Amino acid sequence: MAKIYLGIDLGGTEVKLAVVDAYGNILEHASFQNSFNSVPEEVVAEIVRFSRNMKHFSEVSATGVGVAGDIDQQKGVVRFSPNLPRWKNTPLKKLLERELPGIISIDNDANAAAWGAYWLDAKGKVRNLICVTLGTGVGGGIICDGKLYRGATGTAGEIGHIPLNPDGPRCNCGSFGCIERYVGAAHLSSQAKELLKTRKHSKILTLSGGDPDAITPYILARAAESNDTIAINIWKTAGRQLGIVFAGIINFFNPEMIVLAGGVSKAGKLILDPIKETVRERAFEKPASICKIVISKYTQKLGVVGAAFLSR
Numbered sequence: 001m002a003k004i005y006l007g008i009d010l011g012g013t014e015v016k017l018a019v020v021d022a023y024g025n026i027l028e029h030a031s032f033q034n035s036f037n038s039v040p041e042e043v044v045a046e047i048v049r050f051s052r053n054m055k056h057f058s059e060v061s062a063t064g065v066g067v068a069g070d071i072d073q074q075k076g077v078v079r080f081s082p083n084l085p086r087w088k089n090t091p092l093k094k095l096l097e098r099e100l101p102g103i104i105s106i107d108n109d110a111n112a113a114a115w116g117a118y119w120l121d122a123k124g125k126v127r128n129l130i131c132v133t134l135g136t137g138v139g140g141g142i143i144c145d146g147k148l149y150r151g152a153t154g155t156a157g158e159i160g161h162i163p164l165n166p167d168g169p170r171c172n173c174g175s176f177g178c179i180e181r182y183v184g185a186a187h188l189s190s191q192a193k194e195l196l197k198t199r200k201h202s203k204i205l206t207l208s209g210g211d212p213d214a215i216t217p218y219i220l221a222r223a224a225e226s227n228d229t230i231a232i233n234i235w236k237t238a239g240r241q242l243g244i245v246f247a248g249i250i251n252f253f254n255p256e257m258i259v260l261a262g263g264v265s266k267a268g269k270l271i272l273d274p275i276k277e278t279v280r281e282r283a284f285e286k287p288a289s290i291c292k293i294v295i296s297k298y299t300q301k302l303g304v305v306g307a308a309f310l311s312r
């Protein structure tokens with residue numbers, strides 16, 4: 001019988017679980033809320049409870065967990081997580097090993113997503129791939145020569161903290177002008193808010209019910225689709241900024257594929273077109289011509305499937 005795996009995507013606001021077959025099909029899934037102040041032992045107890053309630057639990061041969069944070073993959077320890085401050089040097093692997101069957105693999109959530117993109121979007125058919133998750137933060141994962149590349153301390157892939165502007169605004173990471181500080185979901189919304197101070201009539205305000213604090217990337221995408229110039233320009237600028245970073249990545253790493261995932265990537269062509277245009281203008285011609293830049297068709301399940309496949 002083909003093996004099946006348990007994949008867990010442990011994020012700051014939600015924990016998703018899925019039983020996945022060898023082809024990446026989700027046989028069963030569940031989720032529960034997580035919160036900023038969650039206590040590791042309590043979350044682990046919930047993971048165990050939800051896992052054991054799965055119909056296929058007894059058939060699971062291995063478990064993989066992707067965690068939003070800095071991970072020691074060797075020891076299976078969550079060193080720290082900016083969005084889960086109580087998770088400090090948490091021995092997650094040890095805590096789960098007592099309760100769940102098979103080998104437990106722990107990794108960063110963007111690494112898990114990259115592994116998912118490698119198998120689902122690229123079908124395992126390229127050798128070098130970059131996955132960029134665009135959401136509240138900007139994460140990334142690197143597949144190098146068909147393997148997940150983690151670097152010396154497991155930190156590799158932090159694309160969001162590549163600097164775009166040396167004199168730019170302070171980033172959560174402590175540096176200045178990181179790309180995340182420009183294209184992270186909250187920053188896109190606050191750019192709109194700023195621009196609307198001098199423009200009272202915009203589709204963005206209609207869609208947000210007149211409340212500038214309710215502006216989201218989803219609203220910005222809908223507004224751009226109905227030809228709102230502020231929204232269109234925000235996406236053009238964000239795409240150009242990402243394109244500048246991608247041009248650097250293409251010259252430096254020479255990937256065959258860059259996969260965009262996460263909520264902000266749902267803007268589709270609005271962000272993808274200016275990215276491609278900027279890459280064409282700025283990257284070396286040959287590596288740019290072979291690099292496919294795509295939006296993942298599997299955003300919702302990259303995290304859990306990737307985590308599950310990490311345990312294979």
Ligand SMILES: [Zn+2]
Pocket residue numbers: 160161171172173174175176178180
């Ligand atoms: Zn940063």
